[in-house]
Amino acid sequence: MAKITFVQPDGRRQTVEAETGKSVMQVALAHGIDGILAECGGAMMCATCHCYVDDDRTGTASEGEEDMLDCAEAEVRPTSRLTCQIKVSEALDGLVVHLPEADE
Amino acid sequence: MLDLPVNEAVTLADLTRDPYPIYKRMRAETPVVRVAQTNRIFVTRAEHTKWIKETPEIFSSDDPMTPMKPAFQAHTLMRKDGDEHRAERMAMQPSFSPKVIRTDWGELYTKLAEDYVSRLPRGETVDLFKDLCGPIAARILAHMLGLEEASDEEMQRWSQRLIDGAGNFGEDPELFRLSDEANAEMNALFERVIPRHTEQPNNSAFSVMLNGRNPIPMSQMYANIKIAIGGGINEPRDALATIVYGLLTNPDQLDEVKRQDVWLDAFEEGVRWVAPIQVSGRRTTQEVQIGDHLIGPGETVMTIQASANRDEAIYGADGEEYNVFRDKHPHQAFGSGPHHCAGAQVARRTLGQIMLPLLFDRFPNMTLADPARVIWSGFGFRGPLNLPVTLN
Numbered sequence: 001m002a003k004i005t006f007v008q009p010d011g012r013r014q015t016v017e018a019e020t021g022k023s024v025m026q027v028a029l030a031h032g033i034d035g036i037l038a039e040c041g042g043a044m045m046c047a048t049c050h051c052y053v054d055d056d057r058t059g060t061a062s063e064g065e066e067d068m069l070d071c072a073e074a075e076v077r078p079t080s081r082l083t084c085q086i087k088v089s090e091a092l093d094g095l096v097v098h099l100p101e102a103d104e
Numbered sequence: 105m106l107d108l109p110v111n112e113a114v115t116l117a118d119l120t121r122d123p124y125p126i127y128k129r130m131r132a133e134t135p136v137v138r139v140a141q142t143n144r145i146f147v148t149r150a151e152h153t154k155w156i157k158e159t160p161e162i163f164s165s166d167d168p169m170t171p172m173k174p175a176f177q178a179h180t181l182m183r184k185d186g187d188e189h190r191a192e193r194m195a196m197q198p199s200f201s202p203k204v205i206r207t208d209w210g211e212l213y214t215k216l217a218e219d220y221v222s223r224l225p226r227g228e229t230v231d232l233f234k235d236l237c238g239p240i241a242a243r244i245l246a247h248m249l250g251l252e253e254a255s256d257e258e259m260q261r262w263s264q265r266l267i268d269g270a271g272n273f274g275e276d277p278e279l280f281r282l283s284d285e286a287n288a289e290m291n292a293l294f295e296r297v298i299p300r301h302t303e304q305p306n307n308s309a310f311s312v313m314l315n316g317r318n319p320i321p322m323s324q325m326y327a328n329i330k331i332a333i334g335g336g337i338n339e340p341r342d343a344l345a346t347i348v349y350g351l352l353t354n355p356d357q358l359d360e361v362k363r364q365d366v367w368l369d370a371f372e373e374g375v376r377w378v379a380p381i382q383v384s385g386r387r388t389t390q391e392v393q394i395g396d397h398l399i400g401p402g403e404t405v406m407t408i409q410a411s412a413n414r415d416e417a418i419y420g421a422d423g424e425e426y427n428v429f430r431d432k433h434p435h436q437a438f439g440s441g442p443h444h445c446a447g448a449q450v451a452r453r454t455l456g457q458i459m460l461p462l463l464f465d466r467f468p469n470m471t472l473a474d475p476a477r478v479i480w481s482g483f484g485f486r487g488p489l490n491l492p493v494t495l496n
């Protein structure tokens with residue numbers, strides 16, 4: 001298990017216990033975190049699981065992830081990640097994930 | 105483990121007329137069942153259909169026997185898996201991204217929609233399906249693909265012939281002759297517009313593919329564009345007609361949608377209620393358990409999103425109704441997994457944010473005099489075949 005904190009654009013924070021081996025996207029869905037739709041179910045084909053993660057422990061986005069991020073709805077920043085591509089491990093305990101501004 | 109039940113009674117004609125009572129019963133009694141007449145396994149519960157689409161290693165899109173191959177004169181991305189699929193899909197995806205929709209297509213579509221809506225005669229009864237839904241879907245797609253030179257009529261004809269060919273499981277040579285003819289016309293147009301796109305690149309799919317860093321082979325560019333022509337016209341057309349029907353037959357909901365300005369919700373509920381693409385097929389690569397049943401390798405499994413979208417486990421008892429204001433739950437009208445619809449954002453924005461508000465703003469007292477005259481049809485693709493409304 002690892003603790004992950006989701007921060008909404010309005011500053012609202014939710015900290016949840018994340019099961020190791022799941023993706024951050026799956027954890028968000030399981031806890032009903034607003035702003036993560038994950039329409040393609042983690043196939044890296046929709047970019048509706050986009051978040052900002054400023055934490056070296058998560059590694060960097062693959063080339064395929066970078067390409068898909070270009071199709072994200074909200075602003076893409078250097079910290080942009082697809083949460084379906086980040087796997088939860090004990091090492092990520094305390095991870096902070098910022099959700100992007102919703103459309104309009 | 106239980107034996108796979110076989111349904112000998114259901115026919116394609118029944119499913120084409122009205123599949124929903126059949127699916128409702130299947131969900132309750134035989135959620136995994138072989139339908140003898142099609143020799144395919146129907147899977148009707150939401151949890152199963154979603155899992156199947158998200159497990160491409162076991163449920164492959166690759167079907168070497170698909171009539172899509174002769175119809176498109178190519179093996180298209182829709183029927184590929186893994187890296188090869190991703191490469192072809194990502195070559196085109198930037199054209200359909202929210203950014204490009206905002207910068208390029210949003211304004212254009214608004215202009216086109218205003219233009220097409222303003223041509224409709226006030227005070228008269230027209231077939232909205234024929235006079236608006238089809239042509240506007242064709243026009244925006246022509247622009248998005250980089251084929252402005254094609255007429256609405258050509259786009260719609262090509263689309264229909266590709267679809268008829270792709271569904272030609274009976275291998276009727278006439279249908280393949282018609283799709284061959286359409287392929288020849290499309291190829292000729294593609295060749296004509298290549299110089300324009302290499303000299304003046306824009307954000308259209310053809311331009312983006314031609315000018316990509318590592319361009320995919322030309323034959324696959326052609327195939328991709330054809331897939332988008334086949335898949336990008338009928339679905340928005342059918343979705344628009346379905347949503348307008350849903351709103352006009354539920355005037356209290358229409359009033360509330362206007363008041364709260366929630367046209368996107370009206371859109372999502374419309375495609376949930378009657379998914380324009382009702383069914384997607386997958387082929388098993390190994391023995392696998394679905395529900396209580398063991399399925400062998402090489403079987404064709406039909407995941408029925410039309411049914412998943414009305415599953416009682418998610419929507420309770422009133423999933424059969426159009427209700428914009430129901431509790432929100434994700435639906436599967438755009439599929440899921442690697443083949444999740446490439447045009448989902450395009451469809452939401454063009455229909456939900458632009459077309460619906462515009463249409464009801466221009467004709468606030470539009471009426472559907474006789475809903476019983478609307479004919480619904482389709483097993484693979486479903487929607488109204490006509491929509492006689494009076495414009496006011």
Ligand code: HEM
Pocket residue numbers: 167172182263265266267268270271272330331332333334335336339381383384385386404484
């Ligand atoms: C928006 C994109 C599309 C989706 C979602 C889609 C979905 C599917 C899937 C997955 C199948 C599998 C059926 C099987 O394996 O037996 C299928 C078959 C079929 N495809 Fe595609 N397809 C799309 C685009 C097209 C296009 C571009 C065409 C034709 C040009 C087409 C026409 C058909 C038809 C009519 C069938 C027959 C359904 C059946 O199997 O009974 N589809 N479609």
Ligand code: HEM
Pocket residue numbers: 157181182183193200248331332335336337339340343375379380381384385436437438439440442443444445446447448450451
């Ligand atoms: C309301 C409108 C639409 C609906 C309901 C819809 C639905 C779908 C579905 C269910 C699939 C998945 C098929 C499968 O799992 O085998 C799909 C795939 C696809 N759709 Fe759509 N679609 C719509 C509009 C569009 C538009 C406007 C475009 C083009 C701009 C488009 C392009 C595609 C393409 C290219 C694929 C194939 C993706 C792949 O195989 O990777 N669709 N669509």
Ligand code: FES
Pocket residue numbers: 025037038039040041042043044045046047048049068082083084085
């Ligand atoms: S869930 Fe679709 S890209 Fe992550």
